[in-house]
Amino acid sequence: MHFHMIIVAVFWFGFVDSRKIRGISSSYKRFFRERKSFLCIDGSKIIPFEQVNDDYCDCEDGSDEPGTSACPQGRFYCTNLGFRPHYIPSSRVNDGICDCCDASDEYNSHAHCQNACWNLGQRERAYVEGQMRTLDEGLQLKQQLIEEGVLLWREKQAQLRELQQVAEDLQTKLEERRSRKQEADRLKEQTPRPPEAGDGRLFRGQNSTVTGTFKLLDSNKDGSITVDEVQAKVALVHDEERVLSEDEAVALLGGDHQMDLTTFQHTLWDILTNGGRVKIKDTHGAPGVGEDPPLKVADREWEATNLKKVEEAYDTVNMEISDLREKLAIDYGPDWEFLFLNSQCYKLKVYERWGMWEGPPKNQYGRMVYENGEPCWQGGSRSTTVTLTCGTETALRSVKEPSKCQYIMDFQTPVACQPVLKQRGIHSEL
Incomplete structure (x- = not known):
């Protein structure tokens, strides 16, 4: 009789131990150490320890039935050795469907489940290892893209500096072209109407500005026109071959033997441009005589066309600079990797x-x-x-x-x- 009692006691303790650890994670085992009583984990009730996992829900939080389906809000812990452990609702315990890959949730049902944790873990480990390889390759490629990004950033910065320099040069050229055009327009306004054929005005091709005509007559460039210079450059309209006499030259000089620019503008210039009896001899626009002839119509048109081209180039470069600045202002990441x-x-x-x-x-x-x-x-x-x-x-x-x-x-x-x-x-x- 005593022998049978020992066997029953061993069997009882083994049964309690199996109930104690089923459905429990390692972090919760301290709450299920065998003792005379069990405190519900939420602290709401103390029950005899033999009521743990007895298929009857005593605790409101369901903590006394981790290994059965007695508590509707209870949880069963799948150990799943070799795979990922996780919790399932306790209502799934012994329901004939294997929810834990180690089949621990169907310990007392008719379901015949095989332990699939190792195969699942092996596939997951292979997946994670593949992800690690992808990560290694990705990080290497990322480093290459970072280096390329830095180089590209520097190239765009250098491109911006070059465009800014081009813009400055074009601005200088544009100011010069505009100045030349303004001067051409000014000379055009000062240029008198071309003379009619046979009249005493300046013929086409000769310098027709006041200053230009004065310099044309002032051969020695001393700032005054003398009798000799008038005789050398001025002729009668109807008898160009005859050289003017000294008296005729003095008369054209206003009764004096020389004349400065101011006096010339109000005397001889009027005679030459208003159909008088004298004209400037045809020098065929020889270079070195007087200043450069005024811009012809074709020259003015060329200046206007050239100015327009410079303005278009200047606007285009500024648009490129604006576009490049806008792109460089975007946040491409800390290392320009994007x-x-x-x-x-x-x-x-x-x-x-x-x-x-x-x-x-x-x-x-x-x-x-x-x-x-x-x-x-x-x-x-x-x-x-x-x-x-x-x-x-x-x-x-x-x-x-x-x-x-x-x-x-x-x-x-x-x-x-x-x-x-x-x-x-x-x-x-x-």
């Missing part, structure tokens, strides 16, 4: 405009927002949120419309790979 995406198209036409980076604090550049797109029918403007994920290729992976005219895209690119993900490694329980 610069390579500028002006790239990945087979998806969108109408939204760039809004902002809207990632979480630990990954600010993990999400892009495009706003103010085309108006949506009976709604606001379209918008798109692009989530960036780590990958070895740059590609658009998915597009969804969770709400009207609000789009979500998954965009894979190496520049989204973060070294911090690699530091986490693979979960030790796998």
Whole structure:
């Protein structure tokens, strides 16, 4: 009789121990140490320990029945050795369906479940290892893109400086062209009407400005016209071959033997340009005699055309500078790693405009927002949120419309790979 009691006692303690640990995670085992009483984990009630896992719910939080389906709000812990442990609702315990990959939830049912945790864990470990390899390759590609981004940034900065220098040069040239055009317009206003054939005015091709004509007559460039210079350059209209006499020359000089520019403008100049009896001899515009002839019509047209070309070139360069400055003002990431995406198209036409980076604090550049797109029918403007994920290729992976005219895209690119993900490694329980 005593022998049978010992066997029953051993059997009883083994039964209590199995009930005690079933459906319990290691972090909760301290609450289920065998003792005379059990305190509900929420502290609401104390019950005899033999009522734990007795298929009757005594605690309001269901903590006394972790291994049965007695409590509706209870949870059963799947150990799943070799795979990921997790909780299932206690209502699924012994329901004939294997919810734990180690089949621990069907310990007292007719279900025949095989332990699939190792195979599942092996597949997950292979997946995680593949993700780690992708992360390594992605980080290497990201470093290349960072280096390319830095070089491209420097190239654009150098291009901006070159364009600014070109703009400065064009501005200087433009000011010169405008000044020349203004001078040409001024000379055009001062130039008298061309003489008619046979009259006593200056013939076409000779210098017809006051100063130019004065310099043409002033051969020795001493600032005055003398009798000899008048005889050498002025002739009668109807008898050009005859040289004027000294008295005739003195008469043209206003009764004096020389004349300065001021006196010339009010005396001899009027005689030469108002159809008088004398004219300047035809020198055929010989170079070195007087100043350069005034701009002809063709010359003025050439100056105007050239000025227009310089103005167009100046405007074009300024537009390029403005466009380049706008591109350089965009936030391309801390290391310019997103610069390579500028002006790239990945087979998806969108109408939204760039809004902002809207990632979480630990990954600010993990999400892009495009706003103010085309108006949506009976709604606001379209918008798109692009989530960036780590990958070895740059590609658009998915597009969804969770709400009207609000789009979500998954965009894979190496520049989204973060070294911090690699530091986490693979979960030790796998």
